[in-house]
Amino acid sequence: MALKGILERAREGAGVPVAERDVERALAALLASEDIWRVIDLSGVPVMALVRVLYALKDLGYLDWDGGRLVLTPKGRDLVASLGIGPKLELKCPHCGGRGTALGPVEKIAAKFREIAADRPEAIQDFDQGYVTEETTLHRVAFMWSRGDLYGKELIVLGDDDLVSVAAGLTRAPKRVVVLEIDQRLVDFIRDVARKENLPIEVKQHDLREPLPPDLKGHFDAFFCDPTESLQGFMVFAERGIAALKGPGGAGYLGLTHCEASYGKWREIQRFFLEAGAVIAELRDAFNDYVNWPYIDHMRSWPHLPVQRIPGREEIWYRSALIRIELVEGSHIEERRYEGDIFSDEEAATT
Amino acid sequence: MALKGILERAREGAGVPVAERDVERALAALLASEDIWRVIDLSGVPVMALVRVLYALKDLGYLDWDGGRLVLTPKGRDLVASLGIGPKLELKCPHCGGRGTALGPVEKIAAKFREIAADRPEAIQDFDQGYVTEETTLHRVAFMWSRGDLYGKELIVLGDDDLVSVAAGLTRAPKRVVVLEIDQRLVDFIRDVARKENLPIEVKQHDLREPLPPDLKGHFDAFFCDPTESLQGFMVFAERGIAALKGPGGAGYLGLTHCEASYGKWREIQRFFLEAGAVIAELRDAFNDYVNWPYIDHMRSWPHLPVQRIPGREEIWYRSALIRIELVEGSHIEERRYEGDIFSDEEAATT
Numbered sequence A, B: 001m002a003l004k005g006i007l008e009r010a011r012e013g014a015g016v017p018v019a020e021r022d023v024e025r026a027l028a029a030l031l032a033s034e035d036i037w038r039v040i041d042l043s044g045v046p047v048m049a050l051v052r053v054l055y056a057l058k059d060l061g062y063l064d065w066d067g068g069r070l071v072l073t074p075k076g077r078d079l080v081a082s083l084g085i086g087p088k089l090e091l092k093c094p095h096c097g098g099r100g101t102a103l104g105p106v107e108k109i110a111a112k113f114r115e116i117a118a119d120r121p122e123a124i125q126d127f128d129q130g131y132v133t134e135e136t137t138l139h140r141v142a143f144m145w146s147r148g149d150l151y152g153k154e155l156i157v158l159g160d161d162d163l164v165s166v167a168a169g170l171t172r173a174p175k176r177v178v179v180l181e182i183d184q185r186l187v188d189f190i191r192d193v194a195r196k197e198n199l200p201i202e203v204k205q206h207d208l209r210e211p212l213p214p215d216l217k218g219h220f221d222a223f224f225c226d227p228t229e230s231l232q233g234f235m236v237f238a239e240r241g242i243a244a245l246k247g248p249g250g251a252g253y254l255g256l257t258h259c260e261a262s263y264g265k266w267r268e269i270q271r272f273f274l275e276a277g278a279v280i281a282e283l284r285d286a287f288n289d290y291v292n293w294p295y296i297d298h299m300r301s302w303p304h305l306p307v308q309r310i311p312g313r314e315e316i317w318y319r320s321a322l323i324r325i326e327l328v329e330g331s332h333i334e335e336r337r338y339e340g341d342i343f344s345d346e347e348a349a350t351t
Helices: A002-011 A020-032 A036-043 A047-059 A074-083 A104-117 A134-146 A164-170 A184-197 A231-244 A263-275 B002-011 B020-032 B036-043 B047-059 B074-083 B104-117 B134-146 B164-170 B184-197 B231-244 B263-275
Strands: A154-158 A176-181 A201-205 A222-225 A251-256 A278-289 A319-327 B154-158 B176-181 B201-205 B222-225 B251-256 B278-289 B319-327
Touching: A002 A020, A002 A047, A002 A074, A020 A036, A020 A047, A020 A074, A036 A047, A104 A134, A104 A164, A134 A164, A134 A222, A134 A251, A134 A278, A134 A319, A154 A164, A154 A231, A164 A176, A164 A184, A164 A201, A176 A184, A184 A201, A222 A231, A231 A251, A231 A263, A251 A278, A263 A278, A263 B263, A263 B278, A278 B263, B002 B020, B002 B047, B002 B074, B020 B036, B020 B047, B020 B074, B036 B047, B104 B134, B104 B164, B134 B164, B134 B222, B134 B251, B134 B278, B134 B319, B154 B164, B154 B231, B164 B176, B164 B184, B164 B201, B176 B184, B184 B201, B222 B231, B231 B251, B231 B263, B251 B278, B263 B278
Parallel strands: A154 A176, A154 A222, A176 A201, A222 A251, B154 B176, B154 B222, B176 B201, B222 B251
Antiparallel strands: A251 A319, A278 A319, A278 B278, B251 B319, B278 B319
């Protein structure tokens, strides 16, 4: 409720839109720096909206800047603690001028994650599986953290052969992680790991062609998924993910390849995001690297390949972009029920 | 015309869309590797479309794979030379698993570029100027190169206080670079550098509120711009850029900040891109770093700042995302004429 109060105050007479998430982003930045320019940079909030938030925080006794530094008052520190907001992390690669990503605190759980992942169930074709490298999963979790979608947040993972839930859980950053997974082997595996490691992960066996269980609808701050790439299959994942979000400010992560999706299909998907009330906040091509799956010589495109050589397991050729969307409005989603094969369309290559 | 022939052959009986740019991307990948998996990865073409292109190239005598390697024939090598296609460059940062960008061959011109840029005209408020770091300009050019939008291409730069044209020209990669710039100081500076260094750059003094000169309309493979960020101002740049492109496969680069644009505004802009026939191919937040401009204490947001400290010149706080769009259709752009102030809207902070 405190957040709403700050928001109302910031919006009073403001000539610009101020979003609830702007307040949260400002607070995360204020936890990371007391310098005005760093706070502007770290917050990612439009300056004219940010100054409204800063004045609102001061008026309400959460912030002070009499000494030329932006300092959260004890009341302000209590507020961020009660809201479960952590300091903004940049996690930029230091070698490319910050244009790449760094693991930061996720580095600490990397060894443990690799150890756990060593015993994972192998990818099978039935559910169009094919998991990413362990390094990719770790970078995904670091990326979510740096975007404010992990620490103190409720995350839902739709299909999790990549074990994003496990890596996220190991960081102890999220408040709650829920996994919906169709494959009983993965349900058992993740459940087992969660119990042994005492991770805040709940796993439910669920077929995403069915709408979300009602108790999960509208309950999450962020969703993560790596959809099957037929246009319909992608939409199924995106629909469920968006339906799981609490509302504006909620974020979604999705993978999308070139291997199985033309730019024409990308455009259809992007149109869907915008119509659903979301903005495309980031789109990083070739972020996700995939380990070659054992059924590669049974995939749809195999007989069409001019040279049929089975690549080494870590000889990476299948990659996907990481897309982050954020709800600006709505959402405008009505969940539908799907039937039959959602894995195939004419561009499908691996199913 | 050879490209059209390959395209027609590839499309015969194809169950998937095959774009002209797919052929070009396949050829660039084939120049960089003879291995099927690397060619799939490097091309970024959907596998089911790529195999159509590969068979078309073979049928027409440009490609051979009898030895298990994909080898361009002498006729194929003549073709890529005549089309001005260069080998695909990845330019991935080796330190973050390739999630960041590397300069690659652009490194070679870095010292020269910095030497030239040392004498650049200072940023002035009249045209909402504020240039990026030299490192940023170099990374932009490397990025364009790696995306196939530089080598052998015709590039138009709309407003160039960042000196993108100069860095691009110094690489000797593009076929032609045209700059439209309103500021006579920059027109003179870039023209002067181009003459001294013998760079393939043409500079025209032009106010972008006016439609493109007719001889530039529909003549370019790619455009680059860093628009002013009022919604209208952004649209002016985007409209002119898209109108300058030859057609499908044409690419555009634009910068967009959080400092002066809410996600609501981002969404409006993205809707415009999609309606204009483009896809958002990449969106890398905080790619562009800006040097602080001398009029910082005269910018619109200054009196609203809680702490009014003038930051050091390279104390970077103003950054923008790099967006790459690509035309899938059309374009569906009708150029309009604009009047008056295009720099301001309620979210403007620096004008």
